[in-house]
Amino acid sequence: AQSVAQPEDQVNVAEGNPLTVKCTYSVSGNPYLFWYVQYPNRGLQFLLKYITGDNLVKGSYGFEAEFNKSQTSFHLKKPSALVSDSALYFCAVRFGGNEKLTFGTGTRLTIIP
Amino acid sequence: DTGVSQNPRHKITKRGQNVTFRCDPISEHNRLYWYRQTLGQGPEFLTYFQNEAQLEKSRLLSDRFSAERPKGSFSTLEIQRTEQGDSAMYLCASRVAGEYNYGYTFGSGTRLTVV
Numbered sequence: 001a002q003s004v005a006q007p008e009d010q011v012n013v014a015e016g017n018p019l020t021v022k023c024t025y026s027v028s029g030n031p032y033l034f035w036y037v038q039y040p041n042r043g044l045q046f047l048l049k050y051i052t053g054d055n056l057v058k059g060s061y062g063f064e065a066e067f068n069k070s071q072t073s074f075h076l077k078k079p080s081a082l083v084s085d086s087a088l089y090f091c092a093v094r095f096g097g098n099e100k101l102t103f104g105t106g107t108r109l110t111i112i113p
Numbered sequence: 114d115t116g117v118s119q120n121p122r123h124k125i126t127k128r129g130q131n132v133t134f135r136c137d138p139i140s141e142h143n144r145l146y147w148y149r150q151t152l153g154q155g156p157e158f159l160t161y162f163q164n165e166a167q168l169e170k171s172r173l174l175s176d177r178f179s180a181e182r183p184k185g186s187f188s189t190l191e192i193q194r195t196e197q198g199d200s201a202m203y204l205c206a207s208r209v210a211g212e213y214n215y216g217y218t219f220g221s222g223t224r225l226t227v228v
Contacts, residue, residue, distance in 0.1 A: 101148075
């Protein structure tokens with residue numbers, strides 16, 4: 001069975017500092033990994049994905065994530081946080097022929113001015 | 114608008130009533146998905162369609178839930194005899210099968226409150 005863990009419910013970062021939102025996964029075979037962001041009362045907005053190829057993936061709004069197969073992780077990063085980055089972030093995994101995305105429980109990111 | 118559209122945005126209903134939600138996917142997307150998100154949780158898969166065919170249903174989709182995509186375009190999700198536990202955000206997503214360039218595109222969701 002595929003699963004995703006986001007070990008931190010809440011992450012606080014000062015504006016201008018680098019940020020990391022953690023994600024680990026459990027899936028047999030090669031995973032497809034995604035990050036989504038959700039603003040209050042809104043749906044999910046796609047940030048980036050890893051399917052294959054380069055382990056460092058660059059996405060929207062200056063975010064990037066690194067796929068680490070040995071640690072089964074896919075942490076989301078940004079070099080310099082903006083107050084507008086404050087939102088709820090979800091990591092998701094999909095495996096091979098399985099059509100559904102399995103989401104983590106989310107991490108609330110707060111950027112402190 | 115080229116995104117995924119969901120209506121209504123909010124629905125308040127009394128326990129025991131039936132409700133129906135609509136999702137209009139991106140027009141060229143042949144796959145359509147429904148997810149449910151409860152407070153403090155990530156979205157959970159309910160069901161998906163390829164064109165008009167419903168190909169998978171989660172165990173979360175009880176007999177009171179039914180989804181259709183009659184012409185392979187828009188989809189409806191109906192909940193009969195609603196219960197308070199049905200209160201959640203219902204999200205729709207779509208994509209082109211085999212195309213991963215932009216991931217799954219989600220709508221803004223329908224928030225259901227059962228009172």
